[in-house]
Amino acid sequence: MTQELRILAPDSFREKLNRRAFIKAGTATAGMAVVLMACGGSDSSSPDTTAAGVAGEASGDWSRVINQASGTLAMYTWGDYDDPELVGALAESSLGVKMKVDYFPSNEDLITKLSAGGGTSSGFDIVVPTGPYIVQMVEKGLIQKFDKTLLPNMVNVDPAFLGQAWDKDNEYSVCKNWGTTGFFYDTTKITKELNTWQDFLDACMGEASGQCAVIDAPPNFVGPYFWANGIDWNTEDKASIDAAEDFLVNKLAPHIKAFDSYPSSKLAEGAYSLAMAWNGDARQAYSRIEDAGGTPENWRWVLGAPDTELFMDTFCVAAGAPNAEAAHAWINWILIPENSIKDLEYHGYNTGLKNMEGLISELAPDLVKGDMIFFSDEQVKTMHTQVLNSSIDRFVDILNKAKAKAGA
Amino acid sequence: MTASVTFKQRRKLRAPKYALALPSMIWYTLFFVVPIAFIVVYSFGAKDGSKLLPVDLSNLSGANYANVFDETFFKVFRSTLRISTIATIGCLLIGLPVAYLAAFKVSEKWKGFILALVVVPSFTSFLIRTVAWRIPLAPNGFFSKWLVDMSWIGPQGIQVLETPMAVQIAIIYNYLGFMILPLFVALDRIDVRMREASKDLGAGRLSTFFGITLPLAGPGIIAGVLLTFIPMCGDFVTATILGGAKGNMIGSMIASQFSGAQNWPLGSAMAVLMIGAVLSSMVVGAAIVWLVSWIVAHPTPLSISLKRRMFEQSLVRSRAGKGSLLKVDILPYALWTWTALVILFLFIPIMLVVLHSFNGGSSFTIWSGEPGVKWWGELFDGTAAWAVVVRFAVIVAIALVGREVLSRKTLISKRSLNWAGPGAFFLAFIVNGALTDSYRGIFDFAGVGDAIRNSFIAAFGATVIAVVIGGFAGVSLARRPGIWTKFFMATVFLILVTPEIMDAIALATWFPRIAEFPIIGYPFKNGWGPFNGGMNKLWVGQSLYASAVVTLIVRARLAGLDESLEEAAADLGATPARAFRQITLPLISSALVAGGLLSFALCLDNAVISTLVSEAGSTTFPVALIGATRSTIKPFWGVGAVLLFTVTLGALWFVTVVLRRSGSSSSEIAATLAGN
Known part of the structure; x- marks a missing residue:
């Protein structure tokens, strides 16, 4: 399925991104947030029908249906994964719903929380699992079927990101965004140039020993070993997994400083000199480092090589959602191009709408660090989606053992 | 009837x-x-990930216990016990002088004041205080930079976060109040005449402390130790926020078995072993205390010679003390200094929380250098929030002024007038709640x-x-x-x-x-x-x-x-x-x-x-x-x-x-x- 993905950013676009553009847009974003706050507050009596948030409106044939809803809407998602306006003041002024957002650290935690509610009373409306986990969640009855008549804006999504293996007809899920994994390091502390997962693992056990962080989710934690060694990430081969366990638990774990899925603000505090990170979080790290008075130029983002992850996170409606109507209304609303691009600018992941290139040049011409959001065809070919198979239990076990070992 | x-x-x-x-x-x-x-x-079942409750109870076995008994689990377990033990002793040593000062050396007014200062920090969110420790300990933080500038530490800055040391500091901090309070109560109950009698009989300060005060305060010390040691053993929040991979504690390991790994049986086995270990370490602790007090209390050759030596020394010292009239008693000053430092320690994170709520940047722990009320505006609907504050102030002010007037002009007893302040607060609370959709209205x-x-x-x-x-x-x-x-x-x-x-x-x-x-x-x-x-x-x-x-x-x-x-x-x-x-x-x-x-x-x-x-x-x-x-x-x-x-x-x-x-x-x- 990775072959279906098209090139999403022209090379000329990437060249535009230099340090000056970054700083300019960094301050502009902060300023804009304040202005928008004021707008959201004053407009709350009369909900606007056009989605505010980005400069202007995209040209072309887009569906922009807005269904009003009421009450509160509870979303359970990953950390720093939504523009605060879009899950706050804007949602209230445009849709009439008050949103509450809670965060989980891994898909496993999400499933546990929903299961603890017996699948019917978790209280969440919208949940954001990663694609492969949807099968299991449907089996356990944790998410409900969409009412597609309430999601007319789904036509805005690029067909390449619809009909995935885990949900062929998008009965339960729609793409929120997709992303990939790489690492981020301080070039003043690690002088050797790092380019591959093997470099990452070597640095973690070498120069950056005791200063490196890894993602705290089972498949991501085991990924670098497989990718570095040219083994299929989705292998079910016992010998390969045993070897991975031996390496990750006995060799790598003692050098790890933290299991941290969102290292951006701790990178800015100076806690790590090397961290495995999802592309969007690494992109946010640049502005945090800037914020802390650090020097972003000293930090380098590397897309994992020779192979790496491709994940797609999806919006789903939880089974027994107290406000399913509002959940549909919000999901439909976020698929409006202006909202989607505003969200993209914040979290730094490709939201998978049609004609992404055109949308960016029209709505977000000053987008910073676009090369961390959009990838070339060649890069995308190296990314692989996770398949949820029998090995996941082993991966969970390996992560737990590594945690115990690292703390010992 | x-x-x-x-x-x-x-x-x-x-x-x-x-x-x-x-x-x-x-x-x-x-x-x-x-x-x-x-x-x-x-804990005797098996994991079954396909079920909503992921436990299979059809084949009960002790396999989970066998799995728990591996080397890494014990290492984490040992480090948890070590952190908790050190922190308990730390709290005792840090807290005892403060409790001693409050119980014996100050007036009633100061007593209340010191206690209030010790208790008040415990009423701030435990979590935010823990998070606040990231601020002074950050390698890129102001404190770290200052230490580097002074060349007191290496150029890499403070390397404490994400280590057991950070957990150790924060745990001592978090539980100190729970130690000081019972210690104070125990010391405060000691009849002053006992201590005076001891001194009249020629015992010095030290032998009075060890011979009279400490044994009488025994139950309070035990209460304090229990109130701190047990929650520490199960604490996983502090370790999660500050400890990184190295400062892992058993609590977070157990929690991750339930939430992340969905391995309830293994997590249960760990939990059962943990409570067993906590109870047995308490038994060991109690046995040690009992043994020590038995040795002290019973006339063994060791204790007799110890007591005689302490007594002789204190006699010598008190004679020497009487000789020099100008000798200044430094103990109260030392206690006051210590108490002031402890209270400062207790308040540092709270002051940082208040300061950083005015941070202009986008992260709580990272001071951007630009103060501002941006985040107050972000959280509150300005108009509604100010209206609430004003209503509170006006109602309480009216009540307080009214109280003053009434207490001068009328014969209403002072005691019932003391209700005016809290009463008005309560009234303002109700009035504001009614006007703001039960306080929902003040938040954006x-x-x-x-x-x-x-x-x-x-x-x-x-x-x-x-x-x-x-x-x-x-x-x-x-x-x-x-x-x-x-x-x-x-x-x-x-x-x-x-x-x-x-x-x-x-x-x-x-x-x-x-x-x-x-x-x-x-x-x-x-x-x-x-x-x-x-x-x-x-x-x-x-x-x-x-x-x-x-x-x-x-x-x-x-x-x-x-x-x-x-x-x-x-x-x-x-x-x-x-x-x-x-x-x-x-x-x-x-x-x-x-x-x-x-x-x-x-x-x-x-x-x-x-x-x-x-x-x-x-x-x-x-x-x-x-x-x-x-x-x-x-x-x-x-x-x-x-x-x-x-x-x-x-x-x-x-x-x-x-x-x-x-x-x-x-x-x-x-x-x-x-x-x-």
Whole structure:
């Protein structure tokens, strides 16, 4: 399925991104947030029908249906994964719903929380699992079927990101965004140039020993070993997994400083000199480092090589959602191009709408660090989606053992 | 109705001795004994990921225990015990001089002041204070940079975060207040004449301290040690926020077995072993204490020679002291300096929380260099929030001015006038609530706003439950002791010593089961009135520990008073209900208020149980903040914490006035708070 993905950013676009553009847009974003706050507050009596948030409106044939809803809407998602306006003041002024957002650290935690509610009373409306986990969640009855008549804006999504293996007809899920994994390091502390997962693992056990962080989710934690060694990430081969366990638990774990899925603000505090990170979080790290008075130029983002992850996170409606109507209304609303691009600018992941290139040049011409959001065809070919198979239990076990070992 | 009829009825309806403790018994059976029993059962089961409750109980075996007994688990376990032991000893050594100063060396006024300063930090969100430690300890932080500039440390800055050292510092900090309070109560109760007698007989300061003060304070020290050591062992929040991979503690390891790995059986086995280890380390500790005191108390050659030497030395010293008249007694100064430093230590994170709520940047822990009220604006609807503040100020000001006027112009007693302040506060609270959609209206950002509201609703509900069932149980224990007392006290003791993480997983795994029961399960599945299932679970979860505390406080209060008043009431023909209402209730009222206050503070801050049992609509402030620590913590969490702190202080003030009105001194208030 990775072959279906098209090139999403022209090379000329990437060249535009230099340090000056970054700083300019960094301050502009902060300023804009304040202005928008004021707008959201004053407009709350009369909900606007056009989605505010980005400069202007995209040209072309887009569906922009807005269904009003009421009450509160509870979303359970990953950390720093939504523009605060879009899950706050804007949602209230445009849709009439008050949103509450809670965060989980891994898909496993999400499933546990929903299961603890017996699948019917978790209280969440919208949940954001990663694609492969949807099968299991449907089996356990944790998410409900969409009412597609309430999601007319789904036509805005690029067909390449619809009909995935885990949900062929998008009965339960729609793409929120997709992303990939790489690492981020301080070039003043690690002088050797790092380019591959093997470099990452070597640095973690070498120069950056005791200063490196890894993602705290089972498949991501085991990924670098497989990718570095040219083994299929989705292998079910016992010998390969045993070897991975031996390496990750006995060799790598003692050098790890933290299991941290969102290292951006701790990178800015100076806690790590090397961290495995999802592309969007690494992109946010640049502005945090800037914020802390650090020097972003000293930090380098590397897309994992020779192979790496491709994940797609999806919006789903939880089974027994107290406000399913509002959940549909919000999901439909976020698929409006202006909202989607505003969200993209914040979290730094490709939201998978049609004609992404055109949308960016029209709505977000000053987008910073676009090369961390959009990838070339060649890069995308190296990314692989996770398949949820029998090995996941082993991966969970390996992560737990590594945690115990690292703390010992 | 004549008296004789009443007597007859009373005899006929004579309830069993433990009748008043029945609500507690049912509560503890349903929500403590059975869930914990299930954990024990789970620990022999096997993981089955395909089920909603991922446990397969068809083949019970001890395999999980075999899996737990591996090297890495023991290493984490050992480091948890080491951190907890060092922190307990640290708290004792740091806290003892402060308690000593407050108990012996200062006036009543200063006593209250010092105690207030020690207790107040505990009323700020535990989590935000822990997060705040990231600020001074950050390698790129101002403190670190300053140390580097002074060349006191290497250019890499402070390397403490994400290590066991950071956890160690924060744990000592977090539990210090819980150590100082019982220590103070124990020291304060010592009859000064004992110490004077010791000195009159020629004992020096040291031998008085070790020979008289310390042994008499023994129970308080043990209480302090228990109050700190046990929660520390189960603490996983501090380790999660500050410890990184190296500062891992057993609590987080167990929690991740339940939430991340979905391996309930293995997690259960770990939890069972953990409580076993905590209990046995307490037994070992008790044995050591007993051994030492036995050696000191009994005339062995060692202790005799030790005592003789101490006595001789102090004689020499006191003679020398009498010789030089100008010699300045430095002890009080040293104690004062130490206390000031401890109080500064307690307040540093709180000051940083307040400061960083005015951070202009986008992360709570990283000071951007630009102060601003941006995040206050982000969290609050400015107009509505100011209106609330103004209404509070105006109503309280009117009341305070009115009090002054009335106290001068009229003969209304000063005591009843003391109600004016808190009364006005309460009135303002009601008025503002009515005008702002129960305070929803003042928040622009529902995430923090609703979390704060939920925290108060959860803590209030749990406190009511705790005060009611704990109050009845306390009365029953003091007034109707019997064989049942032993079993009941054992349960209460178990609730107090079970690490919270164990209760949390027991309840989190129990609720899905109990939700399927008819009637009992209904509130947990469908909610109750405006409160959803999650809120009901929070009330249950938070009320367990709190009700045990209330039970002990009420029992202790009544144990000191004999039953003659109630008997007199009965002799005069009062029904038991009436005697209870008119005699017993007033006697225990201050204990109930103090227990309620303590419960409220504990529940408001409850993170461990709440995280595992809460649901979407019932997310409390600590739960939401734990969620927020998984990504960048925005400065409005600091704003929320400041608000929470302010409101809690208001409640504290209210209660202190209530207790003072009933004539308690600060020593008594502290004593009630510490459960003695």
